[in-house]
Amino acid sequence: MNVDARIQQSVVDNLSNRPLPILTGPFVIGYDPGTESPGINYATPLRAARITATDVAKLIEEFRAVSRRPRLEYVVSAAPGLEELLLAAGFTVEERHEYLTCEPGSLVVPPTPAGITLTEPATPAELAAMIDAQNRAFGGDQEPSEADIARIGRLRSQGGVAVMALTESSGCAGGGLAVPPSEGVSEVAGIAVRPEFRRRGLAGAITAGVTERLFTAGADLAWLEAAGAGSWRVYERIGYRPAGKRLYLVRPQ
Structure with missing residues (x-):
């Protein structure tokens, strides 16, 4: 295949x-x-x-x-x-x-920026903090709902990955996800960094952290899509390479 x-x-x-x-x-x-x-x-x-x-x-x-x-x-x-x-x-x-793909042999894990720790959210409160940081990073102010928290919890229980970036004093600076692998393949998504923590290499560190955990668990192919040229460069620096084309279409209800 x-x-x-x-x-x-x-x-x-x-x-x-x-x-x-x-x-x-x-x-x-x-x-x-x-x-x-x-x-x-x-x-x-x-x-x-x-x-x-x-x-x-x-x-x-x-x-x-x-x-x-x-x-x-x-x-x-x-x-x-x-x-x-x-x-x-x-x-x-x-x-x-x-879309871009990465395999275990091409992944480059950069250093995590000073003052930040990458960890997997372990409690509903930590999941809420990660989701809140993602919402704010993407320009929204919607509070995490119980459904949001349950959805990410379900994803993790099925073998997916969630990584949050914790600061020493300001809570969660961002996070990222990967869906449960299917036949060794998983999509990495939701990579987000709050505006005040950008341009420090954190997006690359989060993406690499999610991807590395996937490979450690046995996946052999990770894929994602870049929102723009800046994101593209971030992903290429950690080992992702262009691989194919995807299409999105929508229709009025």
């Missing part, structure tokens, strides 16, 4: 681990009733599936049935003709991303 196929299968498996996944024809929807976030409630095609316009119409109806906005993320090569079907059904392209 090539890298594109492994990444796409890992997405299928990740969505299938949502609390109430919905399998509809050649798609799986990662439905989570605890949140309306489109970054969690989205669909992806099953690998090597044959997809028709009728399948897409049924997918839209399934999203409507659970009051979620129809949205997909997938590796482009996994469903070459899907974009045209989705555009014809009223979807629009949200993002086109190139």
Whole structure:
């Protein structure tokens, strides 16, 4: 199985681990009733599936049935003709991303910035502190909910990774996650550093900390996507390399 196929299968498996996944024809929807976030409630095609316009119409109806906005993320090569079907059904392209991958032999673990300790959150209070730091880093001020805390706790109980950056006096400066590995593959996501702690190398240290823990636990391929040129450089410095293309599409409810 090539890298594109492994990444796409890992997405299928990740969505299938949502609390109430919905399998509809050649798609799986990662439905989570605890949140309306489109970054969690989205669909992806099953690998090597044959997809028709009728399948897409049924997918839209399934999203409507659970009051979620129809949205997909997938590796482009996994469903070459899907974009045209989705555009014809009223979807629009949200993002086109190139994903990066890292293997154990290419990971470079940088030093952690002075005054900061990387650790795994062990209590609900620590999970809340990490989620709060991530929310603020991404420009939001939403307080962590019980559903947020339960979701990350569930991720960790299934073999996922969570890492938080603790300061000596200012609490949590940031954090990052990795979903439970599927056949040795895991997505690293949610890498976030509060604005006042940026430009110290902390994002790279958090990403490397998450990735290293994945590899120690037995994963052999980590992947992620960069939000911009700055993030891209951070990830390349610790051993991630461009590997393939992913597509995001969304449709009005």
